[in-house]
Amino acid sequence: MSKYIIQGAKDDFEVVIGLEVHAQVISNAKLFSGASTEFGAEPNAQVSLVDAAMPGMLPTINAECIRQAVRTGLAIGAEINKYSVFDRKNYFYADLPQGYQISQFKHPIVGEGIVTLDLGEGRTKDVGVERIHLEQDAGKSMHDQHPQFTYVDLNRSGVALMEIVSKPDMTSPEEAGAYLTKLRTILRYIGTCDGNMEQGSMRADVNVSVRRAGEPLGTRCEIKNVNSIRFVRQAIEVEARRQVDIIEDGGEIDQETRLFDPVKLETRSMRSKEEAHDYRYFPDPDLLPLEFDDAFIDAARVSLPELPDEKRTRFVDVLGLSDYNAGVLVAEKESSDYFEALLEALSSKSKAAAAKVASKAANWVMGDLFGALNKAGKTITESPVSAAQGADLLALVEDGTISGRIAKDVFEVMFETGKDAEAIVEEKGLKQVSDTGEIEKIIDEVIAANPGQLEQYRGGKDKLIGFFVGQVMKATGGKANPGVVNKLLKPKLDG
Amino acid sequence: MSDIDKATVAKIARLARIKIEDDKLEPLAGELNNILGWVEQLSEVDTDNVEPMASVVNAKLRWRDDVVNDGDKAESVLKNAPKAEYSFFTVPKVIE
Incomplete structure (x- = not known):
């Protein structure tokens, strides 16, 4: 400046x-x-x-x-x-x-x-x-x-x-x-x-x-x-x-x-x-x-909580957050309270060290949650999704029950209805499909339905793999585990 | 330290919102100077190593607990007000 x-x-x-x-x-x-x-x-x-x-x-x-x-x-x-x-x-x-x-x-x-x-x-x-x-x-x-x-x-x-x-x-x-x-x-x-x-x-x-x-x-x-x-x-x-x-x-x-x-x-x-x-x-x-x-x-000194600058340093040094993210989360006490409650719940639910899931949690709070709150004109204390509920949602992504893509849809419903993530996933049948047999079957169907693209792929246009991934995800309503799809698809395309 | 003049008396009076007629200013200045002169005698005592005294009794400031145990008596509070409306003190308009 x-x-x-x-x-x-x-x-x-x-x-x-x-x-x-x-x-x-x-x-x-x-x-x-x-x-x-x-x-x-x-x-x-x-x-x-x-x-x-x-x-x-x-x-x-x-x-x-x-x-x-x-x-x-x-x-x-x-x-x-x-x-x-x-x-x-x-x-x-x-x-x-x-x-x-x-x-x-x-x-x-x-x-x-x-x-x-x-x-x-x-x-x-x-x-x-x-x-x-x-x-x-x-x-x-x-x-x-x-x-x-x-x-x-x-x-x-x-x-x-x-x-x-x-x-x-x-x-x-x-x-x-x-x-x-x-x-x-x-x-x-x-x-x-x-x-x-x-x-x-x-x-x-x-x-x-x-x-x-x-x-x-x-x-x-x-x-x-x-x-x-x-x-x-x-x-x-x-x-x-x-x-x-x-x-x-x-x-x-x-x-x-x-x-x-x-x-x-x-x-x-x-x-x-x-x-x-x-x-x-x-x-x-x-x-x-x-x-x-x-x-x-x-x-009086003993009664003081962690001060904002101390908290920010800890978020960066111990949790591995970026300086920018740490600064934003720490600026309002309510935001850092929410983030810390979410992180603690997520860490214990998914049995992962806090530092391992901290960046994901921070990105979710600052992206999905702040975005939705902004749009709704609400403050974080008025959030329809509590820190514990947010942690439940992220834990479902962590353990592979739902994909990150589906998590965004689930969050939208949570924000509107205040319902828990698990209930929504159950209700709407959004569980991620990781069963290799089932995914393999769908891949075969997709390949069979698109012989033209297959020929071009085998002729050297290997970027078309993205097209096939997209078709498989579409056929499963986004529920296929993207990791599993990628692993199974390539050998099949390569013949 | 006899330096209270008419103008100073007028100023103090205005700050204290006390109305004093012009012909009273001069005599008041004399009286105030007498009082100050009298008190001034204290400065003859050497107080270099003496702590200022806050109270004649050996007492400490009493503290109260942070408990709400008063209020809720608007009627008593307003009872002596020359004018009160809708539970407010009502005073001639004060405009900045």
């Missing part, structure tokens, strides 16, 4: 990008109260008096949210701070009943780590993470429900967020997209955030600046609350272009907060927020410092 450059009228510009990702922590209850975090409840049904900031209510921290932040830090190889402090970030908004957000400013729970981007064709890039801190989410305002009023729902108020702050290490929209994709994959693997960007459980603030090659960093603008990976890429493109145009016209960039409009494909200044930047942070007097010991960190 060539370097991402924005061509101005006079000079070429580079773009420098940093991301602040807000990831909603997976927990049953909120960060400082016992109210539920579940999505989609009736308005204000999941609000405790703490979340509503009633006078005299005190926050008590949820142990699981701490553990999840530590697990996330460990998954990106970050330093874990055994001592961290909660601060109040003060600002006024209708959906923030406390008048401040409890966050971490000077002493975050997680320090520096690394996210390794996959940029295609085996290329990778390390992007630094500056810190991860825990904070409360705000409530939700709805401005379009009533002509004069804004409706406020506090169900989200107080839900735990991890703010994951990257270093300004990215230099193209693609890298920013790859960073979000990889971060999302990691969070979903370890189960600390569901990564659902449509529901807002993961959203990004994007910091963008531009500079001529070799110059120091330019003034940055922050684009708030971008809620899809595609929008992040688009927002960077249009914002970088806007900044280049201003600089080339002799202007200066104001450091400010902007909003991305995906319809008009432009960013706009959020003027109302300008003076709100004076947050007057101070340590929250309601909360003592957050402290834990090495045993707590070790327990």
